[in-house]
Structures are given as structure tokens and as C-alpha cells.
Amino acid sequence: MSTSVMNAVYAESVEAIEGVRMSLNDSTVIVEGPLGKLSKDFSHTGLRLMLDGSTLRIICTKKGKKFKALVGTIAKLVRNMMEGVLYGYMVKLKIVYSHFPVTVKYDKSSNVVSIHNFLGEKSPRCFKVPFKNIDISVSGQDIIVTGLDKNEVTQVAAMFELATKIKDKDPRIYIDGIYVVEKRFWRREG
Numbered sequence: 572m573s574t575s576v577m578n579a580v581y582a583e584s585v586e587a588i589e590g591v592r593m594s595l596n597d598s599t600v601i602v603e604g605p606l607g608k609l610s611k612d613f614s615h616t617g618l619r620l621m622l623d624g625s626t627l628r629i630i631c632t633k634k635g636k637k638f639k640a641l642v643g644t645i646a647k648l649v650r651n652m653m654e655g656v657l658y659g660y661m662v663k664l665k666i667v668y669s670h671f672p673v674t675v676k677y678d679k680s681s682n683v684v685s686i687h688n689f690l691g692e693k694s695p696r697c698f699k700v701p702f703k704n705i706d707i708s709v710s711g712q713d714i715i716v717t718g719l720d721k722n723e724v725t726q727v728a729a730m731f732e733l734a735t736k737i738k739d740k741d742p743r744i745y746i747d748g749i750y751v752v753e754k755r756f757w758r759r760e761g
Contacts, residue, residue: 579630581639583646587625591653595622600649604656606758607704607719611652613645648722655719659757662728664714668747673735675714675749677707689735690747696734700727714749717757725754 587593591604598614613620618641619630629645631638654660666673671691677684684707685695700707702723708715714731718724728751735748 578632580634581631581642583629583642585627585629585646585649587627588653588657590657593622593625593627593649593653595620595627600627600652602649602652602656604653606656606659609652609656609719611648616641616645618642618645651721654756655721659717659719660721660724661753661755661757662716662724662751663753664716664728664731664749665752666712666714666749669745671747673747673749675709677709679707684731684734686734686749690737690745698730698734700730702727728754 591602594601594603598616598618598620599610599612600620601608601610617633619632621628621630627649629642629649631642666675668689671688673689674687675684676687682700682703683697684700685697687695689696702718702720704720705716705718705723705727707727708717716724716727716731718727731749732751737745737747
């Protein structure tokens with residue numbers, strides 16, 4: 572056993588889920604499953620990562636609540652990566668308007684989302700999706716965002732909500748916007 576494991580103040584183990592292969596390259600965790608492959612670099616955390624067979628050990632030698640929380644956060648991120656390559660993530664959003672019909676268009680080639688006629692505005696509200704591995708489908712009043720990385724999928728859903736946020740008006744009267752209505756696994760057997 573190495574000296575850093577013996578001096579560990581906080582440690583947590585993450586066991587690989589059946590059907591998922593985990594590997595470690597320096598501080599980059601690589602997870603492969605039936606839907607694809609995800610990798611995240613944790614070198615900025617200062618934690619020590621060790622792979623024993625199919626178990627990832629996250630070790631911290633410093634004391635404090637911040638470092639204990641960091642170990643738990645990294646463990647949860649790795650678990651989310653494993654669930655992502657097994658099942659994928661899906662967020663469903665609903666377009667809500669009271670008077671002006673809102674239309675949403677997504678250009679996959681340029682990764683730009685444009686929201687037209689929001690509150691009767693002449694120019695569309697646009698934002699660029701910063702992630703390549705995200706699928707966005709618009710049908711009627713529903714928008715479905717799917718992908719393998721939970722952080723990326725939920726970040727894009729939040730971008731939709733923020734793009735249609737109304738400021739300086741009563742939210743009980745001006746209900747127009749795009750809102751998250753469902754978050755779940757994308758594909759799940761059983």
C-alpha cells in the first residue's frame with residue numbers, strides 16, 4: 572500500500588456498474604459503455620485517483636469540509652458518467668405562451684438555437700450550444716434535449732430557460748417562457 576493511501580483523510584470507492592468499462596489516464600477518468608464513451612479530467616482537484624480492477628478510489632490527504640465534499644462530488648460525477656454511457660439522459664422542456672405563438676428552431680450544423688416571436692419581439696433570441704454531443708429535437712410545444720453527459724444536458728436545458736427569462740414584469744401575469752417539465756434516463760431497460 573502506498574504512503575498516500577495510508578495518509579488518506581478522506582477516501583471513497585466507486586465500483587464500475589455492470590456493462591461499463593472504466594480506465595484511468597493520469598487524472599482523467601474514461602468510462603465506456605454500450606451508448607458511447609465519456610472522459611473527464613480531474614487534475615484541477617488535487618485529489619489522488621487510483622484504479623484497482625473495476626473500482627476507482629478517490630483519495631484526499633487534506634483536512635476540511637471542502638475536501639470531504641470534493642471527494643463526494645468527484646465520486647458522484649463518475650457515477651453519473653457510468654449511468655450516462657449505460658442509459659443516457661433526457662430533459663423535456665415545454666414552450667409556454669399566452670398570446671404570441673413562440674417558435675423554436677435548432678440549426679444542427681452551426682449549433683445555434685433561435686427563439687422567434689417571444690413576447691412579440693421582432694428579432695429572435697439566439698444562443699449557441701457549446702457542446703457537440705447533445706441532440707435537440709423540437710416538435711410543437713415540446714423540446715427534448717438528450718445526451719450522455721448529465722452536466723451537458725442539464726446545462727443546455729438551463730440555457731433554454733435563461734434565454735426566455737422575463738425581467739421587470741409580474742411572473743404571475745407574464746408566464747411566457749420555456750420551462751423544464753421532466754428529467755429522466757433516456758433509455759432504460761426494464
